[in-house]
Amino acid sequence: MVDGVRRADQTSAALTERMNSMQRAMQLLHNDFTQAVARRQRSDGLSRTPLLSVGDGLLQSQGDSWLLIRTGVANPQMQLPRGHLQRVAYRLLDGQLQRLSWPFADMPADSEPQIRTLLSEVEGLQLMVYHDGQWQRQWQNLDVLPSAVRLRLTVRGWGELERVWLLPAAPILPSDNGAPEGDSNGGSESGGSG
Numbered sequence: 001m002v003d004g005v006r007r008a009d010q011t012s013a014a015l016t017e018r019m020n021s022m023q024r025a026m027q028l029l030h031n032d033f034t035q036a037v038a039r040r041q042r043s044d045g046l047s048r049t050p051l052l053s054v055g056d057g058l059l060q061s062q063g064d065s066w067l068l069i070r071t072g073v074a075n076p077q078m079q080l081p082r083g084h085l086q087r088v089a090y091r092l093l094d095g096q097l098q099r100l101s102w103p104f105a106d107m108p109a110d111s112e113p114q115i116r117t118l119l120s121e122v123e124g125l126q127l128m129v130y131h132d133g134q135w136q137r138q139w140q141n142l143d144v145l146p147s148a149v150r151l152r153l154t155v156r157g158w159g160e161l162e163r164v165w166l167l168p169a170a171p172i173l174p175s176d177n178g179a180p181e182g183d184s185n186g187g188s189e190s191g192g193s194g
Contacts, residue, residue, distance in 0.1 A: 060091065086103070
């Protein structure tokens, strides 16, 4: 009888930890999507980059992946080695949902991200974007963020989970000279300071 209680307790603890992991992952996704900013990253200083990159196989993902710039990163009095804007990405690798983050929005293309595993036993990952009345699988628009994103996550034992987030509607953040990026009046291809 004691062994049965112990096994039930271990099973309960494992399920609780799995549920907590799911809640933490959803909270991070929520924070990243709802604090996304219309700002291009500066990595090589030459090419224009999409405001949100979405596609299958980006970042060595075994499913959909995406990369965006977000705001809202706390850094009181700039004491930590990071900016208030941050580049973040998500991918599926070996059954794990991973969040990749860089300390600044603008990093060299070959810089190594911090990788955090959010969930295991993930069997499928799909992100779609909503723009002009249609859901789309790919997004490489250089000028606007989509209106919304829809995440479908297939997790072993739980099935398919779906979540939709509205993205902030905002103009592209100004570059260092104050003109919007890509502005015909001489706006640079670089983003704002960060």
